[in-house]
Amino acid sequence: MLITVDPTSAVPLFDQIATAVRIAVVRGEVAAGERLPSARELADSLDLNVHTVLHAYRTLREEGLLEVRRGRGATIATGAGRDYQDLRAALDTLLAEGDRLGLTRQALTGLLTHEETR
Amino acid sequence: MLITVDPTSAVPLFDQIATAVRIAVVRGEVAAGERLPSARELADSLDLNVHTVLHAYRTLREEGLLEVRRGRGATIATGAGRDYQDLRAALDTLLAEGDRLGLTRQALTGLLTHEETR
DNA sequence: CAAGTTGTTCTAGTTCAGCTAGAACAATAG
């Protein structure tokens, strides 16, 4: 699983890490039970602080996507290996629609966050 | 057009205002040329600073959704009256998919922001 | 058991976006 980070982005670093993991899961690039690099390792390779990586891991655990325990490290949660075909299709469709209408990503995420299903 | 704001939300206030306008446009609740309340008015009614509202208006203008000029105020841009049927459908589908998979809004917006079309 | 690994918790300091506040100013409407 490739995890990269853009320090110049407005998106918080811990969020970028969390998203990188989510993407890997959605793409099926990681299987349930698979182990992530330790926080200290990943922090070193990304040139970040350990706490930032741990923040990301904590976030993912709260979402039920990771199992995190001391001594063991972080592993992809059982039950994370769902069928994400429809989700990916929905994402692609929405992105295409956004592009067609000339909407920014900010606008799209805003709509997604506040819009209620009708 | 109803514009409300949640001061306790993690979403920036100017962003909430911008999103409220976007939603109104997407829902077809406002027509092109329609005038928004003046920044000072809206700021008063929302109990916010004028600059915060102006920040939202500026953002929307940069997206091409608003025409903003001093003395005149802000009006919905010509060309904003597009067909948003497909967009709304795409939004609903994605939200439904996210719910089905138990994904948080944060996770969804993260995927939307970083995911590249394949 | 002993040692090393890894997450947890705590304190502490820095930076920056967002928000507020006030004022002067320019463009537009009436």
Add this chain to the structure above:
DNA sequence: CTATTGTTCTAGCTGAACTAGAACAACTTG
């Protein structure tokens, strides 16, 4: 001309994000 409305500028405040270092608890491994 006068009122309205956005633009620009300065200034200060706050909280989230990030960094840093340390002590500690749970787990793995030899």
